[in-house]
Amino acid sequence: MSKHAKEMGILKEHLGKHQLKFTRQRELILDAFLKQEHITAEEMYHQLARKDPHLGLATIYRTLNLFCEAGLAQARHFGTQTQYDNVSHKGHHDHLICTGCGKIVEFENCDIERLQEEVATRNGFTIQTHRLELYGLCSRCRH
Amino acid sequence: MSKHAKEMGILKEHLGKHQLKFTRQRELILDAFLKQEHITAEEMYHQLARKDPHLGLATIYRTLNLFCEAGLAQARHFGTQTQYDNVSHKGHHDHLICTGCGKIVEFENCDIERLQEEVATRNGFTIQTHRLELYGLCSRCRH
DNA sequence: GTTGAAATTGATAACCCGTCTCAAAAAGAA
DNA sequence: TTCTTTTTGAGACGGGTTATCAATTTCAAC
Numbered sequence: 600m601s602k603h604a605k606e607m608g609i610l611k612e613h614l615g616k617h618q619l620k621f622t623r624q625r626e627l628i629l630d631a632f633l634k635q636e637h638i639t640a641e642e643m644y645h646q647l648a649r650k651d652p653h654l655g656l657a658t659i660y661r662t663l664n665l666f667c668e669a670g671l672a673q674a675r676h677f678g679t680q681t682q683y684d685n686v687s688h689k690g691h692h693d694h695l696i697c698t699g700c701g702k703i704v705e706f707e708n709c710d711i712e713r714l715q716e717e718v719a720t721r722n723g724f725t726i727q728t729h730r731l732e733l734y735g736l737c738s739r740c741r742h
Numbered sequence: 743m744s745k746h747a748k749e750m751g752i753l754k755e756h757l758g759k760h761q762l763k764f765t766r767q768r769e770l771i772l773d774a775f776l777k778q779e780h781i782t783a784e785e786m787y788h789q790l791a792r793k794d795p796h797l798g799l800a801t802i803y804r805t806l807n808l809f810c811e812a813g814l815a816q817a818r819h820f821g822t823q824t825q826y827d828n829v830s831h832k833g834h835h836d837h838l839i840c841t842g843c844g845k846i847v848e849f850e851n852c853d854i855e856r857l858q859e860e861v862a863t864r865n866g867f868t869i870q871t872h873r874l875e876l877y878g879l880c881s882r883c884r885h
Numbered sequence: 886g887t888t889g890a891a892a893t894t895g896a897t898a899a900c901c902c903g904t905c906t907c908a909a910a911a912a913g914a915a
Numbered sequence: 916t917t918c919t920t921t922t923t924g925a926g927a928c929g930g931g932t933t934a935t936c937a938a939t940t941t942c943a944a945c
Binding site for chain 4: 655
């Protein structure tokens, strides 16, 4: 699929450097992965079940972890599950979560992101991704 | 008379509001919990084994989750384990987490906190707590 | 202080997510 | 094509957490 040519190239380069092979399954999974902002292995398993009913869950886990090593994905532990974030997807958003009714509001704030970069640099880190969640009461639940 | 009177009060208030009971185990676990900045259930299990060899692991999990509901603790999933953070420990701190070696650096940034308040206010929220985790590579793992 | 309903505990079974195992299949260089 | 190496799929396995349930404890009402 040529619309993911860049990422396919990154993957192939990583495979070449580590004596790994390019397989039909890896191509299929990368293609599906790049269409999303983030996904769990289980979700992908069900999505791809239609295209290839014999694709094993273990293969999906192995491949998503491979993507992490290649720098295409980033694993994040959320609740009991692991989310695999699409690193090439730039529109990162954070969350305001109401502890009263569970409402979730998404937001983006460049100033906060800039300060995060500063903190990271000061500690010798290079940020790959982040997670910011604000818990509180929305206007309706406050009363 | 415990030196953690304030937190004990918060716990008792929460218990009262939810028809829950104050038990020897809950007091013991809260006391041990408040002495640390963050801890896993397993770690606490081993720590308290000396004081009470019959204290069950399930009770510790249940109680730490109770502390989360009472606002005294905050659960953070890292790798395969869950860390329970002591919210009252010298204010709130955030984390820089190395995706290479798992190293965790704690930091505090008033400017970020102020911007968080702004975002919340703009959306009609009052913040109770928050969670900020920056994932990336530390200086050693970058090479 | 006793009583009794309701909540809690401890031991362990069950559960879930993710990894490991291994024989069969596929990739890819010669 | 041949041959070596890697990958795959299916299920077993493992570690962390939660559910189960009988026995115990709490605590409010007597």
